[in-house]
Every structure is written in structure tokens, then in C-alpha cells.
Amino acid sequence: MKILITGGNNSKALKLLKAFPNHFVLLADYGEMPSVITEKYAFASLGKLNEDSIAHILLNFCITESIDCIIPLHNFEVQPISKSSVLFGEYGIQVLLPEADRIEKYIKTENDLQSDFAVFIGGECIFSTNQSFPKAEYKELNGVFGFDNQCFKLFTV
Incomplete structure (x- = not known):
């Protein structure tokens, strides 16, 4: 699986x-990026950043690069991508975000x-930085979340 993570210039x-040791991850961001390609990531x-057409830019990039899954980390990407998740799905691209009406x-x-x-x-925890975190099913959750005491917020930059 090829995964796109935006905000690639950020340590987050x-x-x-x-979280994705068995997949190829493309770390992407707007503007200039380092020219690094390894076996597991690039x-x-x-x-150029254009916030008015974020969903279009990311969908086009995902199609061009044969992306299977997108994880948007920039705050300004979250709502437009969540609202466009059905369109991404039509191209076989999974969006790891909550549904637009719950975001x-x-x-x-x-x-x-x-x-x-x-x-x-899809509600199943596949990775956690806290080893004592109960990997129970949280049916409503889809995406990457920061958490403290079972309070979940999107992991964004």
C-alpha cells in the first residue's frame, strides 16, 4: 500500500x-521538499500552496502518484478533504479522517x-504510541488522533 502523509516537513x-512499517509512505508538503528516497519512504x-483548491490538488496528486491512502495533517486540509472523501473513494483512495459531519x-x-x-x-486501532492503550474498537474513529484520558483530537500540524 502507498500512503500519502501531508505536512511532510513536520516532525509529526x-x-x-x-505506524506503517510494511507500507511505502510518501511524505509531502507544499513548496520545496528534500530530495530523499528510501526503500520505505520518500x-x-x-x-505551490493554494488553500482554495486543496481537495483538487491532493486528489490530482494521489491519482498521479498511485496513492492508496491519504492522511492529511495540515489543519487547513482536514475539512475540505473530509468533505471530498467520497470523491477520493471513487478513485480507490482511502481518506483517514472522520466523516465530515462529525469532524x-x-x-x-x-x-x-x-x-x-x-x-x-474504520474504528480499529492499528497503532498506538502508548502500549497500555486498550486497542478496543472505537467505531466512530477513522484517522490519526492525539489522545489523553480517552479524549481524542485529530493529530494535525
């Missing part, structure tokens, strides 16, 4: 590499500081 994106530029409750405020994060796909 690099932390996510641990960096890529998404071009507001998972957007963090400046005061939300979570030290741990977990990756959920």
Missing part, C-alpha cells in the same frame, strides 16, 4: 512512519496537548 509526519512536493468535535484548539497518538482505520 515523521513520527507516523512507525519526500515529495505538492507544489468538528475532533479538531483541536490551542489548549489541546496530547502526548500520545493512535491510528484508527
Whole structure:
């Protein structure tokens, strides 16, 4: 599986590499990016930032690069991509975000500081930085979430 993680210039994106050891991860961001390609990951530029057409830019990039799954980490990408998840799905691209009508409750405020994060796909926790985290099913969760005391907020930059 080929996974696109946006915000690739941020250390949070690099932390996510641990969650996908058996997949190829493309760490992408807007503007210039380092030219690094390894067996497990690579960096890529998404071009010039245009917040008005984020969903279009990312969908086009995903199709061009044969991406199977996208994890948007920039705050400004979250809502447009969540609203466009059906369109991404039509191209076989899984969007790891909550449904658009539920996303507001998972957007963090400046005061939300979570030290741990977990990756959920369709309610199932596939990775957690906290080894004592109960890997129970959280049916509503889809995406990468920071958490403290079972309070989940999107893991964004």
C-alpha cells in the first residue's frame, strides 16, 4: 500500500512512519521538499500552496502518484478533504479522517496537548504510541488522533 502523509516537513509526519512499517509512505508538503528516497519512504512536493483548491490538488496528486491512502495533517486540509472523501473513494483512495459531519468535535484548539497518538482505520486501532492503550474498537474513529484520558483530537500540524 502507498500512503500519502501531508505536512511532510513536520516532525509529526515523521513520527507516523512507525505506524506503517510494511507500507511505502510518501511524505509531502507544499513548496520545496528534500530530495530523499528510501526503500520505505520518500519526500515529495505538492507544489505551490493554494488553500482554495486543496481537495483538487491532493486528489490530482494521489491519482498521479498511485496513492492508496491519504492522511492529511495540515489543519487547513482536514475539512475540505473530509468533505471530498467520497470523491477520493471513487478513485480507490482511502481518506483517514472522520466523516465530515462529525469532524468538528475532533479538531483541536490551542489548549489541546496530547502526548500520545493512535491510528484508527474504520474504528480499529492499528497503532498506538502508548502500549497500555486498550486497542478496543472505537467505531466512530477513522484517522490519526492525539489522545489523553480517552479524549481524542485529530493529530494535525
